[in-house]
Amino acid sequence: MARRRKGLPINGVLLLDKAAGMSSNHALQRARRLYQARKAGHTGTLDPMATGLLPVCFGEATKFSAHLLDADKVYRTRVKLGETTDTGDAEGEILQRRALPDALDRGAVESVLERFRGEIDQVPPMYSALKHQGRKLYELAREGKTIARAPRRVTVYDMRPFGWADDGFWLEVRCSKGTYIRTLAEDIGEALGVGAHINALERLETGPFDSARRISLETLEQMDEPTRLAQLLPADVMLEHLPKLGVSDAVATRLLHGQPVTVPETALEAGAQARLYRDQSFLGLVELTGQCEITPRRLIDTASI
Incomplete structure (x- = not known):
């Protein structure tokens, strides 16, 4: 049973x-x-x-x-200058301390931040959930191991500093998926010549x-x-960025049984995905796979709704 x-x-x-x-x-x-x-x-x-x-x-x-x-994300973080840690955040062990100027030069900070806006390459941190040969990197890091990591291309759409203090500042960042805020802060600190880590991080937005x-x-x-x-x-x-496609009961039934259907006309381009609806009921995702041919891709179990 x-x-x-x-x-x-x-x-x-x-x-x-x-x-x-x-x-x-x-x-x-x-x-x-x-x-x-x-x-x-x-x-x-x-x-x-x-x-x-x-x-x-x-x-x-x-x-x-x-x-x-x-999806893209928005974060608010506090960048603490003058100290680096093995994790890139306040939970790690301090690796190095460097002297800070008596007053933080905001102009210098703004100039450095401009270098990190747009598409940039990041090396993922060892203290991350990425895997190497089936093991998470942070597990290896806790064992004192360091694995070579290839840089990844990410996008920082916008980055605004605020809340200035003698030892750092707050930063609001709008970025693409895969962006490590800890790594961004570390790279900014190195570019300023004093090192840095984050001691606060808050996610404000994700996707819609x-x-x-x-x-x-x-x-x-x-x-x-x-x-x-x-x-x-x-x-x-979660799918409001995709176009909406309404179908009849007969078409919906065929799609829910995994069968592709041909529709008279559609504004979708080949390879495009759309949200599928019968009346006002959401049924899942479909894709235009041929000329006016719609194929189910990810459908809900209507019996569970």
Whole structure:
């Protein structure tokens, strides 16, 4: 006899406000237990030190979480000058201290920041979740090992300093996926000749989501079940950057059975993906694979909704 999966068929996206001091997985599991959800996943790890927006997907929404992994992000961080650490943040061991000038030259900082706007190459830090031969780099780093890492091309769309102090400043960064803010701060510190690490990091935005609706675990714990469920957003909010395609019941039925269909006409270009709807009900993702041929790519289990 097949074992029944534990939990409830909860579907949707929770904009969780992650607190400092816990891993993203710990935050995810606490949220999952609160909702008693059968299936859950997050959409991009935040370091334990970091706070802020951590979208959590439940149920059918997990099928589309990759679109948030690939999305642009906005962070707020504090760059502390004059000290480097082995992790690039305040949780690491101090490697070097360098003297700072009596007053921070804001003009020099602005000049250096300009060099890091646009497309740049970053070497991923050893203290990261990237893998080498099946092991995460941070596991190897904790063993005192260093592995050569190839630089990666990322984009810093905008970067604005504020909150100036004698030993550093706050920085708001809008960037592409895969950007390491710790590494960005370290590189800025080296360009200034004094070294740096971050001692605060907050994610403000990811993809279509900002911080307006994010909610903490403590607040969720105080809610009754209907109010807690009302915090969930529908899965298709992650896909609003894609065009919308409405189809008839007959066409929807064929697509839900995995069959490609030919439609009379469409504004989609070959290879384009679209959100599929029957009436106002979201059914998943389809792709234009031929002349007016629509092929299912990632569909929801309508029986679970």
